[in-house]
Amino acid sequence: MKKYYPRNPFVRVHKPVAGAILLGFCMLLLLTHCKKEPIRGWEYWLESPAAPEIVKVTPVLKNCEPPYPVSFTQETNNLLGNIRYRWSFGDGTSSNDQNPVHIYQTEGLYTITLIVSNEIGADTLAFTVPGLDQSSVAVNSKFSYSHFNNNNFAPAKVHFSNESSGANQFYWHFGDGGESSNESPEHVFDSPGTYTVNLKGECTSGESDEYVQQIFISPAPQRVFIDSLNLMLPSGYSASGIYVEMYHNTTYVGRTLIVSSGSFPLKFRRPEDFVYGTFFDFVQFTANETFRFVVLRDDGSQYPEFLDEFMLSTVDIKNNHYPNAYYSLQTVPVVHDLFIDLYFSY
Amino acid sequence: MKLTPLFLTASLVLFFAPAVMMAQVNPRYWDGTGYLSITGGPASPGRDLSSTTGNGLMANNGLLADIDYNHMIAYGIGVGVNLGLDYFGMNEDIFLERTAPSTYNFTGGYLSGRLGLNLLMNLPVEILRDKFVLNFFGELNGGLRSFTIPDVDLNYDELQNKYTEVTYRSRSNVLGYAGYSAGVQFLFSNCWGINLSYSALMKSQHRIDYSVRAVDVAGVVTEDEDFLSARLDRTGIQIGFLFIIGR
Known part of the structure; x- marks a missing residue:
């Protein structure tokens, strides 16, 4: 049987092609016009910086009997801009130092207030110092340490933070022959190894206490x-x-x-x-x-x-x-x- | 002599009368031939793209460029391919008004590359046979397009914003598109011509991915993947040349 060919060449040759293209267009229109997420513009990543936030205040008595020198060490987050510290010691005196030392001549129950402020806001903390209302306190020696720049490779410099209370004289032995009488010394350990560090704290009455801790110094990485x-x-x-x-x-x-x-x-x-x-x-x-x-x-x-x-x-x-x-x-x-x-x- | 509308109309009619009298619609003028056209012109972003409201993309007016090859099958109907580019600058003033950085840097703008197919219909009118032809055409096109956002770097004072550095970078985005163009071509000596047409990409909503890297005052880096969602339509004028092939 003879096959039928339309006379029109366009219809004969290009009909399937034109049909495919038309179908493609329709599908494309369908795809490009599907409903998607809601209209959404730029997100700007703007957020007000946080105001200062007092995390804690560490008061330390620096003697075992009156008069009591007390050192105040505050820890505050979000330290931006011009930071101001206002301390009220509860005995009518005040200070603007960051970490002041105040001498209480007599024992008593004092309420201390710290206000930390900057251009963004302020935070307030009120507290009392345990032992300050007693006529004598025990000597308690203690320290913590940190590696300078977080480096514990030998040679490593170590910073010691004295956390003793009731003492005002200190004797350090670092375990490598080194000694110091500073309150919070720094010491360089030249060689890797484990060192036993000893701190002896003493007050004016002669009472004393000792504290021992081991420190590990790593060999340098290769x-x-x-x-x-x-x-x-x-x-x-x-x-x-x-x-x-x-x-x-x-x-x-x-x-x-x-x-x-x-x-x-x-x-x-x-x-x-x-x-x-x-x-x-x-x-x-x-x-x-x-x-x-x-x-x-x-x-x-x-x-x-x-x-x-x-x-x-x-x-x-x-x-x-x-x-x-x-x-x-x-x-x-x-x-x-x-x-x-x-x-x-x- | 005073120039009146009547006089002007009469002059135009008299001027074009011989040409119009000789004009001949020839639907088979293009049969088996094709043309390569290179066009460009101003482009206007659509409503979402240009909007300066909260969800707008804040695009300025820009440019478009196209290269087309179209092959005519018969009776003025043809198919072809299209390679195009749309570029819109960013309305930096509005963006900076919203973000208020201390310092900033914008690089580039909204850039979209297009690769698509054309389906077109021509109505050629021979004014002077083999010398001058007026070709009216309409074209549907569709395909895939890329879309990228400008590089934006913002720096803030630490008291002003939690994030002191905010960096926006585009991700790769491939989208579908559909559009059309219509206009007139002035063809000379069956060889070359001048194209003048209106072009539009139709409204279709798409997701445009980008990444954000923010550094806070403590130096902590936050990387986030985000997106814009908008209708990416645009309109524009295509002015350019075309070169007839196969005639």
Whole structure:
């Protein structure tokens, strides 16, 4: 049977094509006009900063009998702008010092008031000092400590905070032969190890108390791992081949993969996003040691285009402080390795 | 002589009369041929895009550019492809009025790239055969478009805002679109022509993803994924050239 062909060439050849296009248009119209989320504009990220908030006040009696010197140490959050401290000691006197010392000539029940204020607001705390209403108090020696800049690698400087009460003379033995009679001393431990620190507190009546605590000083880490690297770039560099090369002093360590993304930040994760090396080895933590991150764009030419470079010093790494101030320490090194996350902004 | 409307009308009629008398509608003028057109012109954002109210995107008037290749099948009906671009600046004054930063930086604007198909209908009128043709056309188009927001960096005083740095960056957004254009083409010597048309992208609501990174006064970084949702229609004028292929 002879097949029928319409005379009109358009109908014969292009009818299915035109039909498909028309159908496509209809579907597109349907898709693009579907009801979605409500109309939504920009979110502005505006939030008033918080007013000062007094967390606690630690009063410490500095003698075991009257007159009682009392040191007041306050801890306040949200310290912005011009901070003012107003202390009323309950005996008719006042002070504007941040952490004052006040002498109460006689025992008594005094209500102390602290007001911390700035341009945003104020916070008030009223309290009494335990033991201040007694004719004598016991000597109680105690201290806490913190590693300077959170660094417990040897050589490590340690700051001791004296938390004794009832004492006004102090004798420190640091366990490495070092001694001090300061109230809250600092001491440098040159070698890694465990040290037994002894504090003896004494008051004017001759009464005394001792307190002992062990301090662990870690050996310096050998390797610094780059756990992740987050790179913020202007949108002009989107969808172009970006990568980061790493240098330890002048030694090439490795680089990231070349990535092309339409959006930022670019995120490089260890180990799959790194080529050759993901850590700086044989780190000595010396003053002139540098860690360099060079941001490059591979535009297909013989030499990549240099965009920027970021330098870290050992102090930056030891202090957990990086350029542009965005950092986090994932693991405190106890097995001689340090893991860091880096946030760079170009 | 005093210029009256009657005189002007009479002059136009007399001027165009010979051409009109020789004019011939030729629906098969385009059969089997095509053209490449390159056009550009001013663009106006739609209501949501340009709105400066709470949910508006605060876009200014901008520009559009298009490259089209259309192939005519028969009787003035054709299909083609379109590559286009829409750009709208950001109304920075309004945005800054709302955000009130200490310092700021805006880079780029709302940018949309388009890749789509055309379905068009032509009505060619031969005024001077093989010399000058007036082609009236209407075109439906649709396809996919990208959409990105401007890069915005805001810095605040610590007493003014909890977040001292706020950075907005666009994510990749691919959306569907449908639009149309209509106008007239002045064709010369069956070779090239001038295009003058009105173009519009129809109202369709879409989600535009972006990321925000905010740094508070303590240096704590907060990264958030957010979105705008708006009807992304726009209108515009296309002025440009076209080059006839296959005739």
